[in-house]
Amino acid sequence: DAGVTQSPTHLIKTRGQHVTLRCSPISGHKSVSWYQQVLGQGPQFIFQYYEKEERGRGNFPDRFSARQFPNYSSELNVNALLLGDSALYLCASSPEGQGSHGYTFGSGTRLTVV
Amino acid sequence: DAKTTQPPSMDCAEGRAANLPCNHSTISGNEYVYWYRQIHSQGPQYIIHGLKNNETNEMASLIITEDRKSSTLILPHATLRDTAVYYCIVRSQTGNQFYFGTGTSLTVIP
Numbered sequence: 001d002a003g004v005t006q007s008p009t010h011l012i013k014t015r016g017q018h019v020t021l022r023c024s025p026i027s028g029h030k031s032v033s034w035y036q037q038v039l040g041q042g043p044q045f046i047f048q049y050y051e052k053e054e055r056g057r058g059n060f061p062d063r064f065s066a067r068q069f070p071n072y073s074s075e076l077n078v079n080a081l082l083l084g085d086s087a088l089y090l091c092a093s094s095p096e097g098q099g100s101h102g103y104t105f106g107s108g109t110r111l112t113v114v
Numbered sequence: 115d116a117k118t119t120q121p122p123s124m125d126c127a128e129g130r131a132a133n134l135p136c137n138h139s140t141i142s143g144n145e146y147v148y149w150y151r152q153i154h155s156q157g158p159q160y161i162i163h164g165l166k167n168n169e170t171n172e173m174a175s176l177i178i179t180e181d182r183k184s185s186t187l188i189l190p191h192a193t194l195r196d197t198a199v200y201y202c203i204v205r206s207q208t209g210n211q212f213y214f215g216t217g218t219s220l221t222v223i224p
Contacts, residue, residue, distance in 0.1 A: 004157070033211065042201060042214030043158065056210035090157050102148065103212070105157030 002026070004093050004106035012112045013081050021076045021109045025093030031055075032074040033103060034066055035090040043090055049074055050096070078111075086113045118202045123219040126196075132189040134218050136202030139183040145206050147178060149187045150214070151198040158201065158214070161187065192222045 005024045013019050025032050031050040035043035045058040049068035068074045072093075078085055088110050092103035119137040126132040138147065148163040162169055162176045164185075169176045175188040189196055201217040 035214075040216075042199075042216050043212075044214070045211035048210045058211065092157070102150075102160035102163060104160065107155075107157050 004091055004104050006089075006091050006106040006109050008109060009107070010110045010112075012114060015081055015083060015113055017081050018077065018079050019081060019111060021078075021089050021091075021111070023074045023076070023091030023093075023106060025072050025074070025091075026104055029093035029095050029104075030072055031094045031096060032068055032072065033092045033094075034074070034076045035092065035105075036060070037088040037090060037108070038084075039087070046076070081113045083113050086111060117213070118204055118215055120200075120202050120215065120218045122216065123221070125221050125223055126189075126192045128194060128222050128224050129191055132192040132196065132220060132222070134187040134189075134200050134202075134220065135184065136186070137184045138202070138204045141182050141204050142206075145204045147176065147182075147185050148203040148205060148212065149174070149176065150201045150203065150212075151196075152201070152217070153195075153198040161200075192220075194222050194224065196220065197222045 007022045033048040034046040037043040046060050047066045048056040052068045063079045066076045088108040090105050090108045092105045094103045146163050146165050149161040150158040152158045162171055162174050164176045178185045199217040199219050201214045203212045
């Protein structure tokens, strides 16, 4: 059974560009969350989606947006990239919205902004 | 959600028990204690969680003090593959996010 899959695994973008990161949750999981992890720090919450609706948003600028599709996969979009957006972007899924039994994380997308 | 305090780093000899402490003195009655770990360049991995009773699974044991202001994650027989950053997180069941903090970097020494 496949875990949480994220694509691409690595990418390099230039300041000012736009990026789209993709996540496929575990089969049967309806909730997807996105986290940003800057080097040397713990992951920081960006968004949570459950049943295609936004259920939570962290302290990130409007340049960050996300959506969830009918098959529960999700995209994270970041516009007008800054050097400080360089980070590991993690996607996590859970069967239900509260993740009461924990979330399963993917291996992440390493974004480098130059 | 309550904040947690963990030592930044710890060492443990291979084969010995690793005891990772966490303080969460402002925890409220409906908040659970979760533990995750992150091995270099991978996503965080769920280990265990509990409310007030001690919990054990195939990976670890979680000991929560009676006043619930602190807890200890125990890896009974640490191996080199347990070298990772361990995060203690306090969260209510209705919460929709985890606050990871900076965690404890555990190094298992041969």
